[in-house]
Amino acid sequence: MTIMLLVLMLGLSIFMLVSRDLLFGIIALSAVSLLSALLFYLQQAPDVAITEAAVGAGVSTVVFIGIIRYTERKDRDP
Amino acid sequence: MKQKAINVLTIISLASVTLVLLPLFLENSPWPLSARNYLELHGVGDSGAINLVSAIYLGFRVFDTLGETIVLLTAVSGTIGVLTRAGAVLAEGYDTSGTPALTEQEKKVIMDDHTFTLAGEKRRSHALRTHLLEVVTGVLGPVVLLFGFYLMLYGHLSPGGGFQGGVVTASGIIFLALGNRIGAKNPLIRASVLDRIEAAAFLLLILASLSGILMGRGFFGNPLQDVTAIPAGYIILLNGIIGLKVGAGIGFLCIAMVGREIS
């Protein structure tokens, strides 16, 4: 289970860095946060799980989206 | 040519990071148990909190937590300041940096009359926003706020605590803001109110940490030791203060971020 989650997170991390669309990257980032919250919950760390879900998936997503909303979504570089 | 040379350097640097970190990640010795064993035996007795993570977070290592809240406070005020100077995506009334671009009179008007709103005709045409969202978030907001306060105040017993509760409270505040119609004035989503709550909570936090010194129990010593029968009293107090501060701070930050462009 742990390994599966980690593989998924690894894949999402790569996607985050290569995707042309920053919004997709942000969604991937918050998915990674949610997955790691799940992982923490499975690893007997409920406090960290709550924090990661609230802060990583919630606040940081809002902040990221708030920033790119007024700039640009596309990464123009290869 | 130059591009290639730089790529070689990138590979070298990645390789050296790998070399350095590989032994660290592969370290396989058994996990040291001294701290855990101590906490398992004495943790609850020392701090009064059943949730040992809370006990560490607000008891044994509360000074770290103070540092963390300061990082948050500084980050919020710095982010707002930087954004303001950049020409602002901020919602009106969220310009609180030290160099006011508005006159005091204008500022006062904004602080008093405007609350954050995204409703109706002011939104952009392609904004992903429906009345469903408005209604649901408006109803859900108070419930989330309540859950946040629950997390704050029961942090010493169950998972959660001041910080987590604060973040949940902040999302409750954001829900209230999203569900806000034009004209509705919920004091909790006003910039000045959030700013004041955060400032007052920070002052309270510093005073709480000082109170131990004044009572002769040392820095961050428990001043309530003889006053209250609940052993975790000080932790509950700190949880509440930190929750308020974090909730107000993060709520402020998020609302400022999703606000509309002034330009």
Add this chain to the structure above:
Amino acid sequence: MVFEDIVFAPILLPLLGAALVITAKAFLQGRPMKILEYIGAFVGLGLPWLSFALTLPAVTSGRVFQGVIGNWHASVGITYQFDGLAWLVNVLTYSVCSAAWLYSLGSGPRGPAFTSVFLILTASLSATIMTSDIFNLFVCLEVVGISSYILVASTDKPGASLASFTYLMISASAMVFFLLGVYGLYRVTGSLSYQGIAQGLKALPDGGGMTAVISLALIISSTVIRVAVMPFSGWLPDAHALAPHAVSAVLSGVLIKVPLFALSRILLIMPVGAQAGQLLGWAGALTALIGVILALSQADAKRLLAYHSVSQIGYVVCAWGIALYVGITTSKGAALMTAAFLHAFYHALFKGLLFLSVGTTVDRAGERNVYRLRGAAAILRSCGERIPVTLLTYLAGALAISAVPPFNGFISKNAISYALEGTPLYYLLFAAGIGTVASFIKLSRIYWPDRSRKEIPVPAVPVPLTSKISQGGLALLCLGGGILASRIHSLVMLLLSGTRAEYLIQWYSAGALLKTGAVIALGTGVYLLTTTGIIARVLKVIREQPGDFRGLYISFSIGTALLAGWMLLHL
């Protein structure tokens, strides 16, 4: 109230001050807000001096205040330590920060937001030197970091934002490496306090093996990135040159030194700390020389000063590292450590002074290019400076950094070279000293009268009184540091090593003066050389080397690998 708690005053009072300022900002407006802001600043920057006065007798008698914050059990609590080193570093911090805040009142970024971040920075700097818990050190460094990123970005220039972003990225990534180091050490020893880790490592059969050494290397390199020794210094010139002047003074004066002395607490008790010190000492000496060459090539006045910070921190790191290598309890080690601190302190004073006075000048002149700006003294006069305070204080700073008696730089540089006499490092530092003189002759030319221009085109903005006061105060401290050399030197030595000075340096001996004369003569020669065509062209090439964002990371990773390899070699 217990007397011991007074050692927390330098942390808590600025925080209280910051809380007052933030409250004032939130609740009040106009005049009452200003008043409360000043009260907060006084509580934060003024009152701690009282605590220094009160704790001085205790620390001079060798007393070490230590314990666990909140009186918890030591295995899980945060331990702290307030000793001579912490006292000295706090005095360093507060003297520069007070002067810089005063300066900012007149010309720097103003307002409650700035003041609160500034006070938080001050508090976190004192927490950094007092803590003896590795994770707490992480938190303290993060607070220092985040407040300094904000302060750097507190001007309107986009360049400052870029500098701040670069600084943020490199040091935040370095802090992730730091966290990995914490993980490694906790994994091996199960402890977070310095003492606990050292004991845990000693108890292990192989001293913790590779994991411990690599973790230590990660912690060292990610702390050293704040100190900006050579492979790690790429972020510094931009950040220090583009920040507001008062912030530059604090960054260059204080911020790059406190982590270094906090690191010495760790290295002194860890297994291969001494060897790491040796490597850093060498890196420091090379930094001193290369930094000064880069400084000599710069055209921007503040950037020139920023490269000088790199160079001078090289002196400090060199003496500091070798002191760790030979052991701080030996007489040579004590002398070196004293010299390192003395130079750090004096550099804080004169570099702060230089940033402030040059900042005042370039603001009035509206021109920062060293090659173009001339006649700055006349410009300052036209701005209403009857007594040329800025010019005089600049001169005090420039003479101090060039090690001319009777200013304080002369004392500290001599203390370093006295202790390093006979090693190859000595010659590297000697060469760096020549370069310093040369580059300050270059910088001083901005004050030389400009015959070709009669009228001063810039609007005359008067120099604020607060700027004059803070510059004057720092200049007096520079002079005082030189005149009271023996007394200060023996006090520092007593506080750092617990020993009275075993030898007395003849500060103003004929040999030392002769050497200074030689350095000045050679420096003038070097300066004249740099004005010749071919060398000027070489310098131009150096100046226009583009700094690369990824270069920072590449040098960081390679430097870390080298440090780890070196430490593994000596395991």
Add this chain to the structure above:
Amino acid sequence: MIERILLLGMFLIGFWGIVSRKNLIKKIFGLNIINNSVVILFVLEGSRAGSSAPIMEQGISNIVDPVPQALMLTAIVIGVCISALALALAFRLYKATGTYNIQEIKRKVHNGF
């Protein structure tokens, strides 16, 4: 074992992202990734010590080590604060130069002086 290799991989990918992606936002993604991987590593390894969550209700024993969890709470929050500030700076640079590409920003800022 495999978990830690995967985490190392995640760390390296994040580091690669910071070093060689030109887009500022992606650099901040990279910072988040390396921070995440270290946090996961610390918590994952810390939970090997026992088998139940560190909440000492009746009859609970053999808990996992709570210290790493408390430390990582702090680290997560600090990480988010840093990336919020970094984003604000990136936004400001975008407003000043009209691009997120670090090299272009550098060039424009340099020419602006």
